[in-house]
Amino acid sequence: QVQLVESGGGLVQAGGSLRLSCAASGRTFISYAMGWFRQAPGKERELVAGITGGGSTNYADSVKGRFTISRDNAKNTVALQMNSLKPEDTAVYYCAAGVNILTLNRGRNLYWGQGTQVTVSS
Numbered sequence: 505q506v507q508l509v510e511s512g513g514g515l516v517q518a519g520g521s522l523r524l525s526c527a528a529s530g531r532t533f534i535s536y537a538m539g540w541f542r543q544a545p546g547k548e549r550e551l552v553a554g555i556t557g558g559g560s561t562n563y564a565d566s567v568k569g570r571f572t573i574s575r576d577n578a579k580n581t582v583a584l585q586m587n588s589l590k591p592e593d594t595a596v597y598y599c600a601a602g603v604n605i606l607t608l609n610r611g612r613n614l615y616w617g618q619g620t621q622v623t624v625s626s
Contacts, residue, residue, distance in 0.1 A: 506530045506615040508599045513620030516589055520624070524584040526599030526617055533557075536615075537605040538575055538582040542595035542622075549598070553584060554608045562609070567593075589624045597622050 507529040516522050524540065539554035553563045553573035561573055570589075575582040582599065599617035602608035 506533075506536065506601045508601060508615060508617035510597065510599045510617040510620040513597060513622045515623045515625065518589060518591055518624055518626050520589050521585070521587045522589065522622060524586070524597055524599075524620060524622070526582045528580045528582070528599075528601060530580070533580040534577040536601040536603065537608040538573075539600045539602070539608045540573060540582075540584045541598045541600055541611065542593075543598070543619075544592075544595040547595075549611065551609060551611060552597070554605055555582065556605050560605070562605070586622070589622075591624045591626045593622060594624050595622060596620065 509527045512524040534557040537556050540552045541549050542552050543549040555561045555573045570587050572585040596619040598619045601615040
């Protein structure tokens, strides 16, 4: 069982930056692939970025070069640094944990946080 708590959302102007953080419970954090998903109104939830326990990362094409995912296995945390934000990045962002990166990428059978709102104004 993994419990996830996100923080760091908010309102920012286009071109600005935000940093999301996710704190995870459990003693086996390093064994989980971690990721950030987002869901905009009227759209399906999509994977934004993922990271394995060893630090390998993958990103959605729409955020490559702007967002960076990282994790601290000693502190059981994962972060998403978002730069050059655009209005189309507006969504509820969810932290997620999966038993491996393939499971994470499928978006099924994951542990989820409660979500945090990110709003980018133009």
